[in-house]
Amino acid sequence: MKQILLSFFLIFNLQQLNAQTSILIKDRSTGESIPGVLVKIQGQENKVSDENGSLELPLDKVSILVFSHVAFETISMQVAPEDEVEIYMNPSTNALSEVIVSGFESERPLVHQAGAISKVLENELYRFNENSVLSAFNTKPGIRIEQRAPASYRISIRGSSLRSPFGVRNVKVYWNDIPFTFPDGTTDLNILDLSNIQNTEIIKGPAGSIFGAGNGGVISFESKKQISENYLSSDLGFGDFGLLRYRVGIDQKLENGSLSASYVRQQSEGFREHSAVDRKVFQIALNTDISDKQSLTTQILYSDLDYQIPGALTTAQLEEDRRQARPGSVEQNSSIAQKTLFGTLSHHIELGNKWENNTALYLSSKEFENPFILDYKRETAFSYGGRTKFTLEDNWRGFPVRLLLGGEYQYGNTLAQNFGNRNGQADTVRFSDDLVTTQAFLFQQLEVEWTSKLLMTLGFSENFSRYDINRSIDAGPNTPASNERRFDPLIIPRIALVYKVNEHSGIHGSISSGFSPPTIAEVRTNEGSINLDLEAERGINYEAGYRSQLGIFNLDFTAFYFKLDQTITTFTNEQGVVLFRNAGATDQRGVEVSLDYSPFRSQGSLIEEVKLNHAFTGHYFTFANFESGGNDFSGNQLTGVSPNTLINLLDIRSRTGLYMNFTHQYVDEIPLNDANTVFQEAYNLVGSRLGWRNTFGSKWDLEVYGGVDNLLDETYSLGNDLNAFANRFYQPAPGRNFYGGVKVGMRY
Template identity: 80%
Template sequence: MNRILFFISLCLIWNNTQAQTTFLVLDNTSKEPVPGVLIKIQGQENKVTDEAGKAVADLDKNSLVVFTHIAFETQSMQIQAGQETIVYLSPSIGSLGEVVVTGFESERPLVHQAGAISKVLENELYRFNENSILSAFNTKPGIRIEQRAPASYRISIRGSSLRSPFGVRNVKIYWNDIPFTFPDGTTDLNILDLSNIQNSEVIKGPAGSIFGAGNGGVISFESKKQITESYLSSDVGFGDFGLLRYRIGVDQVLENGSVSASFVSQQSDGYREHSAVDRKVFQLAFNTDINEKQSLSAQVLYSDLHYQIPGALTPAQLEEDRRQARPGSVEQNSSIAQKTLIATLSHQMQLTDKWENTSSLYANTKDFENPFILDYKTETAFSYGGRTKFVLNDTWWNLPVRLVLGGEYQYGKTLAQNFGNRDGRADTVRFSDELATTQAFLFQQLELEWTPKLLMTLGFSENFSRYDIKRSIDAGPNDPSNNERRFDPIFIPRIALVYKVNEKSGIHGSISSGFSPPSIAEVRTNEGSINLDLEAERGINYEAGYRGQFGIFNLDFTAFYFKLSETITTFTNEQGVVLFRNAGATDQKGLEISIDYAPYRRQGSFLEEVKLNHAFTGHYFSFAEFQSGGNDFSGNQLTGVAPNSLVNLLDLRSRTGLYLNVTHQYVDEIPLNDANTVFQESYNLLGSRLGWRNTLGSRWDVEVYGGVDNLLDETYSLGNDLNAFANRFYQPAPGRNFYGGVKVGMRY
């Protein structure tokens, strides 16, 4: 009898601890039930909602539960055991008011942000070939990533690449809130793999009031931080021109955090002769909640990159054979080999009910080797720095306020040597420099809600920068010397207003100042000269826009006028070395418009969703004052900028997991020299990706896909050389090409 009572007691205890929890999942827009939602509960088999949008699970404690569906944004919630919970999922295209961005250190819905901000979501990154971020970013108005050769990128935000013959300059980039741009103003974007990025935000135009130097804008990359389940994943991609990319990753949930690791290898022979790429990237990430008020995260990234540089072609060479390398590139082994190690540490703390702090530190080492047709360059670099911000959310004079105070500091030291190039090997040293760069700024920003509808932002920063160039060897006519360039402290203000028409729309306007000192690669050029007279660019930007929802339509419209003085442009000497000069002033007027909508959405039918997006960029930029070598270029179009471009996207999703992405891009003709005598012709690019992704059982995720780029087989260059000597302007891009891949993931 006692045994029976004991058994009954155990059953009662079990029933009490395993509380039955009911989930009802609804579409946040239509309030209709959503069948087929995958419900992930750590330590249990996954559940799937039925036709009524319901599912039942036995929870023994309050748990973090993840809800995913192909047509909706993934949502994580803390669920109380034993209760019925209604979950509202937002369609993957919904109101702009549902898209939250950080922007100018202000976490608000995009619709109520003062500034031209674009968000690139994870699903947008994976609707193209997964060998780079280029295609996804080029769908956003005002943004253009160029590729002169595989793994050789330039970023142009509102024409900011004018002074970038190669590499990324004049744009500030962050990765997981850590400054990813080096102290000298350059960014090695090509060391990152697509898998090192989950979501991105782009501020277009000057953001110096809170992010320091850079007239182009700011890009903030974020890798995956919130790990909700232990997961093992692997994928392989392949394509024309010998493309092979494979990845393996593991995510492990810990008691108060998570750890994740991934390794990616990508290789390609390249479309052109001497354009092969070999990149390996390893990332290790750790996140933990120290207590209810503190969290800590750390990252280690190691990248081993090698790519060949085919060089630019003349029109005659282009006509003869688009796939050939520039004469001399193969013989001199024109290429880049780079090994980079980055370690970061970030700490977040809720100091009081009103104050919070986020502080980040990083250290970075780089070994760089660059044989080129004209020389052979090596660099060994080390840099470190950090960023801290204090945020106050309070009420002053019965008005809600948000105060942001902080600072950023970066220091870098480089041993840079230039040699002669004898058949691809370093020959006699030409000059050797020890370079030291320092960048620092303090920032302050006040957000004040004058009324529930009117938000004002006042911000400014104080900026300090200097270069030290210690030349120990000079084989030319000059003696070794110490050179220093210290820029005067620069004050950068910004004022912005947002009027909230309603919860789904807003009008914004801003006036912001910007500056961009020359990078050390522009001060110290490859032929050995040191141009300490090169001045920092200064500009002021006027901007107004509207964001809102009209039924199924989301509209984002921005108009701006940017007046830039001391504009830095490039020119090439007779030896083919790129040099830099200040070119007077430029006038930059523009429109950026984005419209997206879902004209068809039928949950449960075979074709569940049809989405479309249109993005128009009108950049009408010109030289206001520019005289050089007896020539007056005033009034000419700004070099390297297409006046008009248009992107059209079509996405189809089915209940079975089939999907189709179609992308069309039109780019207007582009002036390739300051005189506007040479243009790249306009072109249309058409691409598509077809795939199937689904969850098998409760543990396995599978995806198979294939696609085509440049379906129309257009003849074009994705990244031309500007103001090139001897008419070497063209860097031909691939014609029609195909790719595919397989992904597998397992929960454990």
């Protein structure tokens, strides 16, 4: 009997040792099998799927496998010893028909979207120095991020930064579907680190029918939501001018969701005198599936940011020493210290077979301190708000329809005080205001597929906004008083059509209206005046475009004409304070073209992929009619807008893990004043990043990289002051500089 039991035990274990797990690997988007997938298994030789996408593995326990293919996103997951296992891989987005975007709250392939939409993927953020989103965004046609000083950003989408001497205005920003733009119309983009962003969508031009105020467009950031494995990670980056950035993060799978947390600190002494930065960002996110039809996400973001402001230089100062600070900046400690806490709660529910709802709420608080050469500002701000949308998918008389109904509300309260500045310390109070801002709108959108080829979108929103400025202290000649500005309710429509030429190409056209009320910073300026006569900008945009995947080529072409009335522009008074005025009308005509292709892709070859991208922006913007101070500027180029920009990218990836990214950017001359008498000269920026990344066994990931920015050592300004008093136009950018870093990740 013992011999029989022993024989059975040996046979059973021999069968276990020889047990084969059959794996079938498929394309998630098409369901087709994928041949040539490299599978890494800890403690075993690498395997490759056959022509049917299949392979067999001798697994006797649960193991972590890494699946990689040049045309698909690399994934790693636990696989148990079973008879048959199916693995689904997501295509790498090298074709327009594979790029899915939400756009105007309509999740479709980009090739069949009605509107000028750009997507910035996570891998695009990390092909440059990892200290900001600036370089990646500036590779997209029609989009430009300027940096007047480290951590002082200005976003221009189709020339929308004209009214932004500092900060982000006239652009609506969302983070995980939650309004990230404050109710007063400003956005603190500088509180986010790259680690808080995974993917980004950018709508160019007015999108008021669904997103409210902002003629420039919409930026929608999304942080990492799907956690497929338990993962610990750590990054270390360094570079010239004292750059040091380090990050630690953890992703933890839970029974019905996931938890992730990260902390990152970035420090730099800066290229110029008095341009140091110190930023600390902590984020924690919890995702949970309440049921098969409900999910809940909550996040907390805390940012502690300090940065110095060197100020603008004249031509003479620039030629003397472009690294110097503006006289007075150091003595007055011109700088910003800002602490921000942002908490969010998002809920998704399926309501039957046809309806679903997404609701997101947020709370935010901010402490802001800004000593400047001319004054000293302190602000304490609190805001809350949310966005909800109901979506219906149905058929109407045989036509597929999608109906969207929703609303957004934001409330903000700021205690703002301005003091004199005595050697960098707050002196006597000059004026103190209690600022209350309210923004709200309702939106409706209907999509109808009239035929299998023709899709129509019709949307509009009803918008409401008001400011209350209650002045309690005024050391000047004005008497403290309460001021109110209520803007008339506005209805903002949009109509768009898409014609699907085939599955890989489409023609789109749209007519959309937009508006942008002045921000509190434009109504209430630093010298104490309150300009209640400033009107909201109103515009209408006509747009047509063509997208196509032609073999290895992806083409995206858009032409537009934007007519803007009551344009808000800047001017500077004799004390150097930036003020605002409505400047008649502007005509904005432009073309935006993107072409990318992969002339070589071969799984298993030494060089696995070579990819190129070219992006051209032609913005031919002029003042239609604008008179100021007895001068007629009608017909002049729009201030601060480069008429021509060209981007060229080259990416090479090898089987060994080595990669190279090469970037060239040409920027045409830029008019710096309304009279078009001062221009920044055209310049060429060249940069490159080299690196090596690999996976060891099934647990460890390692990447080492190094790069150079401004390889040609060009002298240029990345964020000019427009219509500057005393001809202080220039904010010099760094010359040639180097950076590097290392990243380590571990699955557990």
